Amino acid sequence: MTDRSVTIVIANKAYSSWSMRGWLAVRLADIPFEEIVIPLRETNTRTEILKYSPSAKLPALIDGKVTVWESLAIVEYLAEKHPHAPLWPKDPAARAHARSISSEMHGGFIPMRRGLPMNVRRKLPQPDLNDAAKGDINRIQAIWRDCHRRFNGTMGTGPFLFGGFSAADAMFAPVVTRFDTYGVPLEDHAAAYVAAVLKQPFVAEWIAAAGREPWIIPEFEPEGKDAG
Numbered sequence: 001m002t003d004r005s006v007t008i009v010i011a012n013k014a015y016s017s018w019s020m021r022g023w024l025a026v027r028l029a030d031i032p033f034e035e036i037v038i039p040l041r042e043t044n045t046r047t048e049i050l051k052y053s054p055s056a057k058l059p060a061l062i063d064g065k066v067t068v069w070e071s072l073a074i075v076e077y078l079a080e081k082h083p084h085a086p087l088w089p090k091d092p093a094a095r096a097h098a099r100s101i102s103s104e105m106h107g108g109f110i111p112m113r114r115g116l117p118m119n120v121r122r123k124l125p126q127p128d129l130n131d132a133a134k135g136d137i138n139r140i141q142a143i144w145r146d147c148h149r150r151f152n153g154t155m156g157t158g159p160f161l162f163g164g165f166s167a168a169d170a171m172f173a174p175v176v177t178r179f180d181t182y183g184v185p186l187e188d189h190a191a192a193y194v195a196a197v198l199k200q201p202f203v204a205e206w207i208a209a210a211g212r213e214p215w216i217i218p219e220f221e222p223e224g225k226d227a228g
Protein backbone atom coordinates (compact mmCIF):
# COMPACT_ATOMS: atom_id res chain seq x y z
CA MET A 1 0.00 0.00 0.00
CA THR A 2 1.27 3.41 -0.92
CA ASP A 3 0.05 6.71 0.39
CA ARG A 4 0.76 8.50 -2.89
CA SER A 5 -2.52 9.87 -4.17
CA VAL A 6 -4.23 8.25 -7.09
CA THR A 7 -6.18 10.48 -9.46
CA ILE A 8 -9.70 9.70 -10.55
CA VAL A 9 -10.72 11.53 -13.71
CA ILE A 10 -14.46 11.84 -14.04
CA ALA A 11 -17.14 13.61 -16.08
CA ASN A 12 -19.96 15.77 -14.69
CA LYS A 13 -21.29 14.44 -11.39
CA ALA A 14 -24.80 15.45 -12.43
CA TYR A 15 -24.87 13.24 -15.51
CA SER A 16 -22.07 10.68 -15.59
CA SER A 17 -23.22 7.37 -14.17
CA TRP A 18 -19.99 5.54 -15.03
CA SER A 19 -17.94 8.23 -13.34
CA MET A 20 -20.07 7.87 -10.22
CA ARG A 21 -19.31 4.13 -10.09
CA GLY A 22 -15.54 4.64 -10.40
CA TRP A 23 -15.51 7.49 -7.90
CA LEU A 24 -17.52 5.47 -5.34
CA ALA A 25 -15.01 2.62 -5.73
CA VAL A 26 -12.16 5.00 -4.86
CA ARG A 27 -14.09 6.27 -1.83
CA LEU A 28 -14.66 2.66 -0.75
CA ALA A 29 -10.95 1.93 -1.08
CA ASP A 30 -10.44 4.68 1.51
CA ILE A 31 -7.21 5.97 -0.03
CA PRO A 32 -5.95 9.50 -0.62
CA PHE A 33 -7.07 10.65 -4.05
CA GLU A 34 -7.27 13.63 -6.31
CA GLU A 35 -10.14 14.31 -8.62
CA ILE A 36 -10.24 15.90 -12.05
CA VAL A 37 -13.62 16.70 -13.57
CA ILE A 38 -13.87 17.09 -17.34
CA PRO A 39 -17.28 18.44 -18.34
CA LEU A 40 -18.99 16.62 -21.19
CA ARG A 41 -20.19 18.23 -24.44
CA GLU A 42 -17.69 21.10 -24.55
CA THR A 43 -15.57 21.81 -27.62
CA ASN A 44 -12.42 20.44 -26.00
CA THR A 45 -14.02 17.55 -24.06
CA ARG A 46 -12.63 14.75 -26.21
CA THR A 47 -9.12 16.23 -26.32
CA GLU A 48 -9.13 16.71 -22.55
CA ILE A 49 -10.41 13.17 -21.85
CA LEU A 50 -7.82 11.68 -24.22
CA LYS A 51 -5.07 13.17 -22.03
CA TYR A 52 -6.07 10.58 -19.43
CA SER A 53 -8.20 7.86 -21.00
CA PRO A 54 -7.33 6.06 -24.27
CA SER A 55 -10.98 5.13 -24.86
CA ALA A 56 -12.01 8.83 -24.78
CA LYS A 57 -14.44 7.87 -22.02
CA LEU A 58 -14.46 8.41 -18.28
CA PRO A 59 -13.86 7.42 -15.55
CA ALA A 60 -10.13 6.75 -15.63
CA LEU A 61 -7.90 6.05 -12.66
CA ILE A 62 -4.27 7.13 -12.77
CA ASP A 63 -1.92 5.48 -10.27
CA GLY A 64 1.64 6.52 -11.09
CA LYS A 65 2.44 4.87 -14.41
CA VAL A 66 -0.73 2.79 -14.36
CA THR A 67 -3.86 3.97 -16.15
CA VAL A 68 -7.08 2.04 -15.65
CA TRP A 69 -10.25 2.86 -17.55
CA GLU A 70 -13.68 1.17 -17.59
CA SER A 71 -15.52 1.43 -14.27
CA LEU A 72 -15.46 -2.29 -13.49
CA ALA A 73 -11.73 -2.57 -14.24
CA ILE A 74 -11.18 0.29 -11.79
CA VAL A 75 -13.10 -1.65 -9.12
CA GLU A 76 -10.98 -4.76 -9.76
CA TYR A 77 -7.71 -2.81 -9.74
CA LEU A 78 -8.56 -1.19 -6.42
CA ALA A 79 -9.76 -4.48 -4.92
CA GLU A 80 -6.48 -6.18 -5.88
CA LYS A 81 -4.34 -3.36 -4.61
CA HIS A 82 -6.29 -2.79 -1.41
CA PRO A 83 -7.48 -6.25 -0.40
CA HIS A 84 -8.83 -5.04 2.94
CA ALA A 85 -11.07 -2.42 1.37
CA PRO A 86 -14.75 -3.39 1.46
CA LEU A 87 -15.15 -3.62 -2.31
CA TRP A 88 -16.04 -7.29 -2.83
CA PRO A 89 -17.34 -9.83 -0.29
CA LYS A 90 -14.62 -12.09 1.13
CA ASP A 91 -16.77 -15.22 0.82
CA PRO A 92 -16.11 -16.71 -2.66
CA ALA A 93 -19.76 -17.53 -3.39
CA ALA A 94 -20.91 -14.07 -2.38
CA ARG A 95 -18.02 -12.51 -4.30
CA ALA A 96 -18.88 -14.47 -7.45
CA HIS A 97 -22.46 -13.28 -7.11
CA ALA A 98 -21.38 -9.67 -6.57
CA ARG A 99 -19.19 -9.82 -9.67
CA SER A 100 -21.98 -11.41 -11.72
CA ILE A 101 -24.55 -8.75 -10.90
CA SER A 102 -21.95 -5.99 -11.35
CA SER A 103 -21.03 -7.34 -14.79
CA GLU A 104 -24.70 -7.64 -15.67
CA MET A 105 -25.09 -3.96 -14.75
CA HIS A 106 -21.94 -2.96 -16.62
CA GLY A 107 -22.97 -4.66 -19.84
CA GLY A 108 -26.73 -4.36 -19.79
CA PHE A 109 -29.96 -2.57 -19.03
CA ILE A 110 -29.51 -0.32 -22.03
CA PRO A 111 -33.27 0.26 -22.58
CA MET A 112 -33.64 1.41 -18.95
CA ARG A 113 -30.53 3.58 -19.22
CA ARG A 114 -31.83 5.20 -22.42
CA GLY A 115 -35.33 5.66 -21.03
CA LEU A 116 -34.21 7.21 -17.74
CA PRO A 117 -31.12 9.35 -18.35
CA MET A 118 -29.14 10.06 -15.19
CA ASN A 119 -29.57 13.51 -13.71
CA VAL A 120 -28.96 13.47 -9.97
CA ARG A 121 -29.94 17.14 -9.64
CA ARG A 122 -33.53 16.74 -10.80
CA LYS A 123 -36.86 15.17 -9.83
CA LEU A 124 -38.76 14.55 -13.06
CA PRO A 125 -41.97 12.86 -14.16
CA GLN A 126 -41.40 9.32 -15.34
CA PRO A 127 -41.32 9.23 -19.15
CA ASP A 128 -43.25 6.53 -21.03
CA LEU A 129 -41.04 3.47 -20.98
CA ASN A 130 -40.98 0.71 -23.55
CA ASP A 131 -41.43 -2.94 -22.55
CA ALA A 132 -37.70 -3.60 -22.64
CA ALA A 133 -37.03 -0.78 -20.15
CA LYS A 134 -39.85 -2.04 -17.91
CA GLY A 135 -38.33 -5.52 -18.11
CA ASP A 136 -34.98 -4.07 -17.02
CA ILE A 137 -36.60 -2.42 -14.00
CA ASN A 138 -38.19 -5.74 -13.02
CA ARG A 139 -34.91 -7.61 -13.46
CA ILE A 140 -33.03 -5.04 -11.34
CA GLN A 141 -35.56 -5.39 -8.54
CA ALA A 142 -35.24 -9.20 -8.77
CA ILE A 143 -31.45 -8.88 -8.48
CA TRP A 144 -31.78 -6.71 -5.39
CA ARG A 145 -34.43 -8.98 -3.79
CA ASP A 146 -32.38 -12.12 -4.41
CA CYS A 147 -29.22 -10.52 -3.05
CA HIS A 148 -30.90 -9.28 0.11
CA ARG A 149 -32.40 -12.72 0.73
CA ARG A 150 -29.33 -14.81 0.01
CA PHE A 151 -26.35 -12.67 0.86
CA ASN A 152 -27.51 -10.26 3.54
CA GLY A 153 -24.72 -9.93 6.09
CA THR A 154 -21.90 -11.40 4.01
CA MET A 155 -20.17 -7.99 4.18
CA GLY A 156 -21.26 -7.01 7.67
CA THR A 157 -24.59 -5.68 8.70
CA GLY A 158 -26.43 -3.02 6.79
CA PRO A 159 -29.24 -2.41 4.31
CA PHE A 160 -27.10 -2.91 1.21
CA LEU A 161 -26.90 -5.82 -1.23
CA PHE A 162 -24.37 -7.77 0.84
CA GLY A 163 -24.95 -5.96 4.14
CA GLY A 164 -22.33 -3.20 4.18
CA PHE A 165 -21.95 -0.86 1.20
CA SER A 166 -19.79 -2.52 -1.48
CA ALA A 167 -18.67 -2.28 -5.10
CA ALA A 168 -21.90 -4.00 -6.14
CA ASP A 169 -23.88 -1.16 -4.56
CA ALA A 170 -21.57 1.33 -6.28
CA MET A 171 -22.40 -0.30 -9.63
CA PHE A 172 -26.14 0.06 -8.96
CA ALA A 173 -25.99 3.51 -7.32
CA PRO A 174 -26.71 5.39 -10.58
CA VAL A 175 -29.76 3.14 -11.06
CA VAL A 176 -30.91 4.11 -7.59
CA THR A 177 -30.57 7.80 -8.43
CA ARG A 178 -32.49 7.30 -11.70
CA PHE A 179 -35.33 5.54 -9.88
CA ASP A 180 -35.36 8.46 -7.45
CA THR A 181 -35.15 11.16 -10.14
CA TYR A 182 -38.13 9.73 -12.06
CA GLY A 183 -40.14 8.45 -9.07
CA VAL A 184 -40.23 4.92 -10.52
CA PRO A 185 -42.81 2.83 -8.58
CA LEU A 186 -40.92 0.05 -6.81
CA GLU A 187 -41.55 -3.02 -4.68
CA ASP A 188 -41.19 -2.29 -0.94
CA HIS A 189 -37.77 -3.94 -0.57
CA ALA A 190 -36.43 -1.99 -3.57
CA ALA A 191 -37.86 1.30 -2.29
CA ALA A 192 -36.15 0.69 1.08
CA TYR A 193 -32.87 -0.09 -0.69
CA VAL A 194 -33.12 3.10 -2.78
CA ALA A 195 -33.69 5.16 0.37
CA ALA A 196 -30.67 3.54 2.07
CA VAL A 197 -28.34 4.08 -0.90
CA LEU A 198 -29.37 7.74 -1.25
CA LYS A 199 -28.46 8.28 2.42
CA GLN A 200 -25.12 6.46 2.18
CA PRO A 201 -22.50 9.14 2.93
CA PHE A 202 -20.39 8.69 -0.25
CA VAL A 203 -23.50 8.71 -2.44
CA ALA A 204 -24.88 11.75 -0.62
CA GLU A 205 -21.50 13.49 -1.05
CA TRP A 206 -21.58 12.85 -4.83
CA ILE A 207 -25.14 14.16 -5.19
CA ALA A 208 -24.38 17.27 -3.12
CA ALA A 209 -21.30 18.00 -5.23
CA ALA A 210 -23.37 17.57 -8.42
CA GLY A 211 -25.69 20.26 -7.09
CA ARG A 212 -22.77 22.69 -6.94
CA GLU A 213 -21.61 22.07 -10.52
CA PRO A 214 -21.99 25.02 -12.89
CA TRP A 215 -22.56 23.04 -16.09
CA ILE A 216 -25.97 22.45 -17.65
CA ILE A 217 -26.22 20.20 -20.70
CA PRO A 218 -29.64 20.71 -22.35
CA GLU A 219 -29.48 17.25 -23.96
CA PHE A 220 -29.55 15.70 -20.47
CA GLU A 221 -32.24 18.01 -19.12
CA PRO A 222 -35.50 16.49 -20.34
CA GLU A 223 -38.33 18.84 -21.10
CA GLY A 224 -41.26 18.68 -18.79
CA LYS A 225 -42.24 20.05 -15.49
CA ASP A 226 -39.93 19.58 -12.58
CA ALA A 227 -41.77 17.34 -10.15
CA GLY A 228 -40.24 19.22 -7.21
Ligand SMILES: N[C@@H](CCC(=O)N[C@@H](CS)C(=O)NCC(=O)O)C(=O)O
Pocket: 011, 015, 016, 017, 018, 019, 040, 041, 045, 046, 056, 057, 058, 059, 069, 070, 071, 072, 106
Ligand atom coordinates in the same frame (compact mmCIF):
# COMPACT_ATOMS: atom_id res chain seq x y z
N1 LIG B 1 -18.05 1.21 -20.15
C1 LIG B 1 -17.49 2.48 -19.69
C2 LIG B 1 -18.45 3.59 -20.02
C3 LIG B 1 -17.81 4.96 -19.89
C4 LIG B 1 -18.67 6.05 -20.51
O1 LIG B 1 -19.51 5.82 -21.41
N2 LIG B 1 -18.44 7.29 -20.05
C5 LIG B 1 -19.09 8.45 -20.61
C6 LIG B 1 -19.61 9.36 -19.49
S1 LIG B 1 -20.85 8.57 -18.51
C7 LIG B 1 -18.09 9.29 -21.37
O2 LIG B 1 -16.95 9.45 -20.92
N3 LIG B 1 -18.46 9.87 -22.52
C8 LIG B 1 -17.57 10.71 -23.26
C9 LIG B 1 -18.30 11.75 -24.04
O3 LIG B 1 -19.54 11.75 -24.03
O4 LIG B 1 -17.61 12.58 -24.66
C10 LIG B 1 -17.20 2.36 -18.17
O5 LIG B 1 -17.68 1.43 -17.54
O6 LIG B 1 -16.41 3.15 -17.62
